[in-house]
Amino acid sequence: MKHGPNLSGIWLLSILAAALAAAANPFVAQALPKQGPDGDAKPAKEATMKSEGPLEIRLTVKGSALTAVLKNTSQASMPVLCENALQPSRLQIAVEGGGPIRSIDSRSIKKFDNTPYCRLFRNLGPGQEMPIASASFSKSGDVFSGSWGPFQFKAVPPGEYKVRVVWESALVRCVDEGSKKSRDIPGVWAGVVKSNEVSLSLR
Numbered sequence: 001m002k003h004g005p006n007l008s009g010i011w012l013l014s015i016l017a018a019a020l021a022a023a024a025n026p027f028v029a030q031a032l033p034k035q036g037p038d039g040d041a042k043p044a045k046e047a048t049m050k051s052e053g054p055l056e057i058r059l060t061v062k063g064s065a066l067t068a069v070l071k072n073t074s075q076a077s078m079p080v081l082c083e084n085a086l087q088p089s090r091l092q093i094a095v096e097g098g099g100p101i102r103s104i105d106s107r108s109i110k111k112f113d114n115t116p117y118c119r120l121f122r123n124l125g126p127g128q129e130m131p132i133a134s135a136s137f138s139k140s141g142d143v144f145s146g147s148w149g150p151f152q153f154k155a156v157p158p159g160e161y162k163v164r165v166v167w168e169s170a171l172v173r174c175v176d177e178g179s180k181k182s183r184d185i186p187g188v189w190a191g192v193v194k195s196n197e198v199s200l201s202l203r
Contacts, residue, residue: 054074055074057193059165059198061199064137066135066148067134071128078123078187080169082169085150087167090166090167094162104151118175118177121174133149137200142158158202162198164197166194
């Protein structure tokens with residue numbers, strides 16, 4: 001029997017890595033994955049993973065182009081930071097019946113200011129939407145390439161893929177540029193949002 005890719009497993013590995021990296025960051029909500037009764041790591045915001053949180057991501061595909069939109073489904077406005085340098089969404093691509101397609105994080109090879117300035121947060125009203133990222137895969141020779149925010153996908157072979165977007169809202173403090181002092185962000189939500197899964201055909 002042919003089995004599809006385990007995107008939940010891919011997601012869990014990426015979240016565990018991000019949680020460990022954030023453990024010493026004073027601007028990040030400290031919420032490491034909890035252990036379930038079976039000994040497996042459980043997402044700290046499991047309810048959010050089931051689309052029960054105040055935010056949702058809608059992923060659409062048209063040809064070889066992908067677009068993700070973040071929507072505030074709550075009745076209250078909330079500050080949101082989905083920024084390429086600080087808190088980008090991640091595109092998960094997996095071969096149907098195979099493993100994930102790995103990307104290169106361009107932030108690891110270039111310098112940038114990683115200060116979470118308060119001005120970078122956007123206030124998202126009730127029911128309001130905002131685009132967070134897009135990608136269009138182009139063919140060069142026998143392979144495809146594309147970029148999703150800071151993440152670069154190179155030499156992707158033709159085929160059928162399952163795609164999903166995961167975004168973690170972890171920054172709960174910001175820095176005021178004038179005073180250079182950090183403060184809590186009123187109304188910010190911390191958790192993980194996972195989009196719907198779509199099929200991508202690269203031929």
